[in-house]
Amino acid sequence: MPFTTLEIELQGPVATIWMNRPDLHNAFDETLITELTAACMALDDDNDVRVVILAGRGKSFSAGADLNWMKRAANNGLDDNLNGARALAHMLRTLAEMKKPTIARVQGAALGGGMGLASACDVAVASTKAVFATSEVKFGIIPSAISPYVLRAIGARQATRYFQSAERIDAVRAREIGLVHEMVEPDALDAKVQEIVACLLQGGPLAQAAAKDLIRAVNNQPINNTLVEETAHRIAHLRATPEAREGISAFLDKRQPNWIGE
Structure with a gap:
């Protein structure tokens, strides 16, 4: 699939989506939004891909929404403005709800929507040079589309500030508030990402997708009979799958399960 704002790098079962607008700090316009949505959908449907890394070329991870794009949408009227906002929200949701594990590789600035992208990924690994902000109020707007993912990452109390x-x-503060999982020196960033990738490749792909869905279903729900029954159904269903039977057999036989490559 040809892209103008992205590069897709495939290394075995690992795909890296490189946002490739370094001169604009990987700010996203309508083209990058459309292409990133399409890339996430395509990689999620590719059975050969197990893990997806989101990264940015150049000094910045992403400076968020391109203000010139936002101005064009706003000046073109309410319908265009709303369609642009919907496209951004759909892109973030597509990334957040991928069945595959996702990792944000944050080497520099992740501002506004860039912080949203990092929050929408399952795991965020940051360089000590990374910096984050929900800077929207400085432009008279709000971090609306990214809010579900940032709130999930840092909670309402921190988000209110x-x-x-x-x-x-x-980066230090980002780790303290739960925005990133790991913080390392710049020259150790890729090694840390690969360390997490190696762990993710040990898990069953169907189980990982089910684990992500489980979190969405259980998070912030009251512990009552309905929830307990749902969790029982989920594990009972998974235990009956060929993947679970293979995983348990492999453990008992002291061998690698069939989803781990040579």
């Missing part, structure tokens, strides 16, 4: 203050969040 940063959505209003637009303060820069350095």
Whole structure:
């Protein structure tokens, strides 16, 4: 699939989506939004891909939405403005709801929508040079489309501060508030990402997809008979799958399961 704003790098079962607008700090316009949505959908449907890494070329991970794109959409009227906002929201949801494990590789600035992209990924690994912000209020707008994913990452209390203050969040603080899982020196960033990739490749792909769905179903729900029954159904269903039978047999036979490559 040809892209103008992305590069897709395939290394065995691992796909890296490189946002490739380095001169614009990988800010996204309508083209990047459309292409990133399409790339996520295509890689999610590719059975040969097990893990997806989202990364940015150049100094920045992503500076978020291209303000010139937002201005064009707003000036073209309500319908275009709303369609652009819907496309952005759909892109973020497509990334967040991929069946495959996703990792954000954040080497530099992840501002506004860029912080949303990092939050929408399952795992975020940041360089010590990374910096984050929900900077939208400085432009008279709000971090609306990214809010479900940022709230999931840092919680309402922290979001209440940063959505209003637009303060820069350095990598140390980002790890403290749960925005990133790991923080390493720049020259160790790729090694840390690959370390996590290696762990993810040990898990069953259907089980990982089910685990992500489980979190969405259980998070913030009251523990009652309905929830307990649902969790029982989910594990009972998974135990009956060929993948689970293979995983349990492999463990008992002291061998690698068939989803782990040579």
